[in-house]
Amino acid sequence: MSSDTSPAWQKQASAILSGFLGDWLEARNNPLALPMEVFHGRDTVDPQIPDVGQPGTTLCLSIHGLMELESVWNLPGQQGAHYGSLLAEAGQKITPLTLRYNSGRPIHRNGEDLATLLEALVRNWPVPVERIILIGHSMGGLLIRSACHYGHARGLRWVEQLGDCVYIGSPHDGSWLAKGAKATADLMKQTPRDYLRVIGEVIDLRSAGIRNLSRGEVVSEEDGEPPLCPGARHYVVCGLLACSRQHPVNALFGDALVHESSARGSERKGWSLSGIATFPGIDHIRLAHHPDVAGQLREWLL
Amino acid sequence: MNEQNRNWWAGVADIAATGLNHGASKLERVHLSIADETFDILQRVPVTRPWSEGVRHIHHGISRLSYRSVSLVASSLGMLARTANSPESFKPDIKLHE
Numbered sequence: 001m002s003s004d005t006s007p008a009w010q011k012q013a014s015a016i017l018s019g020f021l022g023d024w025l026e027a028r029n030n031p032l033a034l035p036m037e038v039f040h041g042r043d044t045v046d047p048q049i050p051d052v053g054q055p056g057t058t059l060c061l062s063i064h065g066l067m068e069l070e071s072v073w074n075l076p077g078q079q080g081a082h083y084g085s086l087l088a089e090a091g092q093k094i095t096p097l098t099l100r101y102n103s104g105r106p107i108h109r110n111g112e113d114l115a116t117l118l119e120a121l122v123r124n125w126p127v128p129v130e131r132i133i134l135i136g137h138s139m140g141g142l143l144i145r146s147a148c149h150y151g152h153a154r155g156l157r158w159v160e161q162l163g164d165c166v167y168i169g170s171p172h173d174g175s176w177l178a179k180g181a182k183a184t185a186d187l188m189k190q191t192p193r194d195y196l197r198v199i200g201e202v203i204d205l206r207s208a209g210i211r212n213l214s215r216g217e218v219v220s221e222e223d224g225e226p227p228l229c230p231g232a233r234h235y236v237v238c239g240l241l242a243c244s245r246q247h248p249v250n251a252l253f254g255d256a257l258v259h260e261s262s263a264r265g266s267e268r269k270g271w272s273l274s275g276i277a278t279f280p281g282i283d284h285i286r287l288a289h290h291p292d293v294a295g296q297l298r299e300w301l302l
Numbered sequence: 303m304n305e306q307n308r309n310w311w312a313g314v315a316d317i318a319a320t321g322l323n324h325g326a327s328k329l330e331r332v333h334l335s336i337a338d339e340t341f342d343i344l345q346r347v348p349v350t351r352p353w354s355e356g357v358r359h360i361h362h363g364i365s366r367l368s369y370r371s372v373s374l375v376a377s378s379l380g381m382l383a384r385t386a387n388s389p390e391s392f393k394p395d396i397k398l399h400e
Contacts, residue, residue: 005304006306028316031309198328198335
C-alpha cells in the first residue's frame with residue numbers, strides 16, 4: 001500500500017525537478033529524486049511481495065515520460081481510468097500497472113533498473129504471468145526499448161513473456177526541442193563573450209535524461225544500437241498538432257515535441273512494426289490520455 | 303509536518319541554496335563581462351582612458367564582493383538546512399554538470 005501522503009502538487013514538483021536535474025538530485029541523495037515504483041491504482045506494488053487483490057495472468061505496465069507522473073495516463077472525466085485499466089475492463093485477465101521513475105537519470109540506467117524490477121515482479125507474481133504489455137509515453141517508450149535490451153542481454157525470464165510494446169509519441173530519433181537545446185548550448189559555449197557562454201552553461205545544466213532525448217539514446221555507448229525486442233509485437237502511436245495532416249505546423253513541430261518521423265523511428269534500421277497509427281489534432285501530452293488512442297490500443301491489444 | 307514532508311522541504315532548500323549559489327556566480331560573470339564591453343569602449347576614448355581602468359577595478363571589486371557574499375550566504379543556508387533537517391541524507395556539495 002502507498003505510504004506517500006504528500007500532496008499532488010509536491011509529487012508533480014518532484015517529477016518536474018527530477019526531469020530537469022534528476023541525475024544531480026540522485027547523486028546528492030536529495031529526497032526530491034523520485035524512486036522507481038510500480039503502482040496498481042493509487043497503491044504501490046512491492047515487486048518482492050506483489051499484492052493487487054485479483055492478479056491477472058497479463059501484466060500491462062504504463063510508463064510515463066519526462067517530468068511526468070503516472071497521473072498523465074488518467075483519462076479526462078473518467079475517475080482514475082487509463083489505457084491499462086480500460087484493457088483490464090475488457091475481461092482479459094489483465095492487471096493494469098503504472099510506473100513512476102526519476103526521468104532525469106540516464107535512460108540506460110532506468111532501463112537496467114526496470115529490467116530488474118520486471119524480473120522480480122514476474123518471479124513473485126501470485127499467478128504465472130503469460131503475457132506482458134508495455135505501454136510507454138514519450139521517454140517511457142525509450143525506456144521500454146532500454147529495458148528490453150538489458151532484459152534480453154541478461155537472459156531475464158520476463159522477456160519471454162513480453163507480448164506487446166506500444167510506443168506513444170516516443171522520440172526514437174530524438175526530439176527537435178532536445179536537439180535544439182543541445183545545438184544552442186554548443187553554439188553559445190563557443191562564443192568569445194563570457195555572458196553568452198554563461199547562457200550555454202545554463203542550458204547545459206539539463207539532466208542526462210534530457211540529453212539522451214536529443215538522439216533517442218536508450219543504451220550506453222558501448223552497447224551500440226539494439227534492435228527491437230524479438231518475439232514481441234511493436235506498435236507506434238504518433239500525434240500531430242494540426243488536424244490536417246498536410247498542415248506545415250505538423251512538419252515543423254510534429255506533436256509539439258516529437259516529429260512523426262522520429263516517433264516512427266524512421267532512421268532506425270531493421271525495425272518491423274506490427275502497427276502504426278497517427279492522430280492529427282492530438283498533441284504530445286494528450287496522446288497519453290485520449291479516447292481515440294484508447295480505442296486504437298483496444299483494437300491492437302485485445 | 304511529518305518527516306516525509308520535512309525531507310521534501312529540506313530537498314527544496316538544498317536546491318534553492320545550490321541554485322542561488324551557482325546563480326550568483328553565473329550572474330557575476332554575466333555582469334562583469336557586459337561591464338567589460340563598456341569599459342573596453344571607455345578605454346579606447348582618449349578623454350576617458352586615464353581613469354577607465356581604475357573605475358573598472360573598483361567596479362569589478364565591489365561586484366565580486368557582492369556576488370560572492372550572496373554565494374557564501376546561500377552555501378551556509380544550504381548547509382544549515384541539510385544539517386538541521388536530515389544530517390545523513392545529503393552528500394557533500396558536488397559540482398553541477400561542467
